[in-house]
Amino acid sequence: MRGREWVALETSEVWAVSDQHARTQLNIALFLSEHFPMVWELCGSGSLDRFRAVTIADLVRHRLDDPEDWAVVADRIGRFLRKHLRRYEEVNIEMVTCTITQLRNRLNYEIRRLVTADEEFVKQFADRRVVAFESEEGIGQLNVTHSIDQVVLARHRLHLGAKALRAQGDPRTIDQLMSDLALDLLIGRADGVPVPGFARPVINVTVPLETLAGVSDDPGLLSGGKVIPADLARAIATSEGATWLRLLTDAEGDPVSLSTKSYQPTSTIWRYVVATRPTCSHQACDRPSVECELDHDVPWPVGETSTVNLQPLCRRHHKAKHARVDRPDLDWEFAFAS
Ligand SMILES: [Zn+2]
Incomplete structure (x- = not known):
C-alpha cells in the first residue's frame, strides 16, 4: 500500500x-x-x-x-x-x-x-433546441437553449414587461408575470405585452481590441461577469445596432477617469462604469451592473460624478447603504446577513 x-x-x-x-x-x-x-x-x-x-x-x-x-x-x-x-x-x-x-x-x-x-461553443450552439418537461402534478417547463446573449436579452425583456405591469397595479408577482408573458408571446396572445422604452444597452460586452480585430482570441465578458468565447463576442460586436465604446486605458491597463460637473452621470460615464465593474459593488452580490443604480461613493457634491467615485449598486444594496448612512447609531455591521 x-x-x-x-x-x-x-x-x-x-x-x-x-x-x-x-x-x-x-x-x-x-x-x-x-x-x-x-x-x-x-x-x-x-x-x-x-x-x-x-x-x-x-x-x-x-x-x-x-x-x-x-x-x-x-x-x-x-x-x-x-x-x-x-x-x-x-x-x-x-x-x-x-x-x-x-x-x-x-x-x-x-x-x-x-x-x-x-469548438465547444460551436458544437453546443449547433445543438440549440427547445425541450418541454412535464411533471406529475400537471406543471410543465419549457427549456430554450441558445447563445447566452440572446437568452439574457429575452429574460430582460420579460423582466421589464413584468415590472411595467406591476407598476400598473397587476397583483401577480414578477415571477408569475414573467412566466405568463413568455407564454403569451409564444402562443401569440401578445397584444397586451408592454415593451418599455429602455435606453440602456442590455448586453454589455467588454472585449479586448485585439479580439475584435481577430488578432487574438482572448474571451469577452458580459455584464455580470459571464465569460463568452471570442467568436461570440465578435458576433455581438458586429451585430446590427451594436454600439461601441472605446475604453481609454493608462500604461498599466487601468481605465482613465472621466468626470462631469453635474449630479447625473453622462451616458458615456454610465457605460464606462458598467463596463469596468460588471456586478453590484456589494461584495456578496452578483447582480449585473447594467441592472444596477449608480451610487456616488462619496456623496455629491463633495464627491464628484466620475468613473472613480460612481459605483453600481443593486436596488437592495443601494437602499441598505443609505439606511446605514441615515442611522449611524445602529450597528449595521451584520445587517446583510439576514
Ligand atoms: Zn447588490
Whole structure:
C-alpha cells in the first residue's frame, strides 16, 4: 500500500468519512499545495474556505492538463484572490470575499485565455433546441437553449414587461408575470405585452481590441461577469445596432477617469462604469451592473460624478447603504446577513 493510500485510510477513520472521500480531499490538497502555492497559503492561513479551494482545483483539473498552463492560472488566480482579501478587525483575520460566481467567472476567463479553440461553443450552439418537461402534478417547463446573449436579452425583456405591469397595479408577482408573458408571446396572445422604452444597452460586452480585430482570441465578458468565447463576442460586436465604446486605458491597463460637473452621470460615464465593474459593488452580490443604480461613493457634491467615485449598486444594496448612512447609531455591521 502506498503512503498516500495509508494517509487516506487513516484520515477516513479519524474523520468518519468514506475512504473514497478522504482520497479525493487528499488529491485536491496535494494538487493545490504543489501547483497553486498562493491558493494553498490562503487556505493555510484560514483566509480561503474549502469550498472555494475545491472549486479552483476541480475547474482547473477538469479543463486543463498541462502543468505549464496550471502555473499561469495559479499565478493569475492567486493575484485575483489577494485583491479580494478583506480584513475583519474584530476577529483579526483576512478573508477572501469574492462570491463563488465571481470566482468561477474569473477561472473560466483565465482558462479560456489558454484554451483558445472555441469548438465547444460551436458544437453546443449547433445543438440549440427547445425541450418541454412535464411533471406529475400537471406543471410543465419549457427549456430554450441558445447563445447566452440572446437568452439574457429575452429574460430582460420579460423582466421589464413584468415590472411595467406591476407598476400598473397587476397583483401577480414578477415571477408569475414573467412566466405568463413568455407564454403569451409564444402562443401569440401578445397584444397586451408592454415593451418599455429602455435606453440602456442590455448586453454589455467588454472585449479586448485585439479580439475584435481577430488578432487574438482572448474571451469577452458580459455584464455580470459571464465569460463568452471570442467568436461570440465578435458576433455581438458586429451585430446590427451594436454600439461601441472605446475604453481609454493608462500604461498599466487601468481605465482613465472621466468626470462631469453635474449630479447625473453622462451616458458615456454610465457605460464606462458598467463596463469596468460588471456586478453590484456589494461584495456578496452578483447582480449585473447594467441592472444596477449608480451610487456616488462619496456623496455629491463633495464627491464628484466620475468613473472613480460612481459605483453600481443593486436596488437592495443601494437602499441598505443609505439606511446605514441615515442611522449611524445602529450597528449595521451584520445587517446583510439576514
Ligand atoms: Zn447588490
